Amino acid sequence: MSIELINDFHNSAVRLRVRGIPCELSAGQVRRAKRTLCGVGGCLCSGILGTRGIQWVDAGDDYRRIVTTDAMDRQGHECVRVEWQD
Numbered sequence: 586m587s588i589e590l591i592n593d594f595h596n597s598a599v600r601l602r603v604r605g606i607p608c609e610l611s612a613g614q615v616r617r618a619k620r621t622l623c624g625v626g627g628c629l630c631s632g633i634l635g636t637r638g639i640q641w642v643d644a645g646d647d648y649r650r651i652v653t654t655d656a657m658d659r660q661g662h663e664c665v666r667v668e669w670q671d
């Protein structure tokens with residue numbers, strides 16, 4: 586599946602391919618998302634992923650909210666965990 590993340594400050598969006606939700610975004614995906622969503626050096630609008638605002642994902646039958654949490658992968662690189670919001 587793919588998910589679209591948004592930044593409602595810069596009015597930007599990025600589409601990422603994931604196996605499903607929950608999942609972890611790779612360090613490369615996090616870098617690409619940040620560069621696409623907020624490429625502005627020194628901007629404080631967002632965290633390492635670059636998202637801002639409510640994130641909605643097409644869950645097939647409905648749109649559902651997701652939450653993203655900064656995390657570390659097994660190699661100790663920054664990654665981001667994506668989960669459905671309850």
Ligand SMILES: [Zn+2]
Nearest residue numbers: 623625628630
């Ligand atoms: Zn920004």
